[in-house]
Amino acid sequence: MKAFIFDLNGTMVHDMEYHTRAWQQLFNEDLGGSFSWDEVKPQMYGKNREVLVRLFGPDRFTDEEMDRVSLEKERRYQREFLPHLALLPGLMELLEQAHQRGIPMAIGSAAIPFNIDFVLDNLNIRHYFQAIVSADDVTVSKPNPEVFLRCAELLGVPPADCLVFEDVPKGAEAAQNAGMKAVVLTTTHEVAEFAHLPNVLHFAPDFTDAFVRGLVGA
Numbered sequence: 001m002k003a004f005i006f007d008l009n010g011t012m013v014h015d016m017e018y019h020t021r022a023w024q025q026l027f028n029e030d031l032g033g034s035f036s037w038d039e040v041k042p043q044m045y046g047k048n049r050e051v052l053v054r055l056f057g058p059d060r061f062t063d064e065e066m067d068r069v070s071l072e073k074e075r076r077y078q079r080e081f082l083p084h085l086a087l088l089p090g091l092m093e094l095l096e097q098a099h100q101r102g103i104p105m106a107i108g109s110a111a112i113p114f115n116i117d118f119v120l121d122n123l124n125i126r127h128y129f130q131a132i133v134s135a136d137d138v139t140v141s142k143p144n145p146e147v148f149l150r151c152a153e154l155l156g157v158p159p160a161d162c163l164v165f166e167d168v169p170k171g172a173e174a175a176q177n178a179g180m181k182a183v184v185l186t187t188t189h190e191v192a193e194f195a196h197l198p199n200v201l202h203f204a205p206d207f208t209d210a211f212v213r214g215l216v217g218a
């Protein structure tokens, strides 16, 4: 593999429960919904506007309202997650080794820049990434391949030479649709949920995993 593309939430940081909880509270306490955890969790992919349309239909909110709701959700998420903000075990070492070996790296996330900046700047890791593609940079998000194809283009590496690190089935599906192999971090979903995706090379609990370390010759 010539380049690495990292999903952000649930892959670099173990935070998907915090996203799910922030959304569930907002849906049920502020927006009049009554969604269970098991109904909200599978919706945790794609842009915030896409999440809102999937759950409330296309006519409920204006674009401005969706952006306001989205920002409120991220403020709540950041407030709750900040005390726990840390990279997954082994990721800092992997980033450093890949950087030293000249492997280009990108972030391809459905999150808005507000959340990407929250992680990168608080953890001081922005300098490792040659490209960052957020919700604002694509017309359609995962499982559409646009986000990962844009990363490959910005890195100047053919899609087939990019390896994606993901944690959700819809994200691994986006990699498949982009013609990219994926390594799945099992922070958020069960291995069986990825059974339909032939591009998944390996499942790992975190970045200390021997297969993952072997990718940078460590």
Ligand SMILES: O=P(O)(O)OC[C@H]1O[C@@H](O)[C@H](O)[C@@H](O)[C@@H]1O
Pocket: 007, 008, 009, 010, 019, 043, 044, 045, 046, 047, 048, 051, 108, 109, 110, 111, 112, 115, 171
């Ligand atoms: O694409 P990533 O980095 O996993 O981010 C996905 C999540 O990003 C969050 O910002 C959204 O609020 C979630 O709805 C979404 O699931």
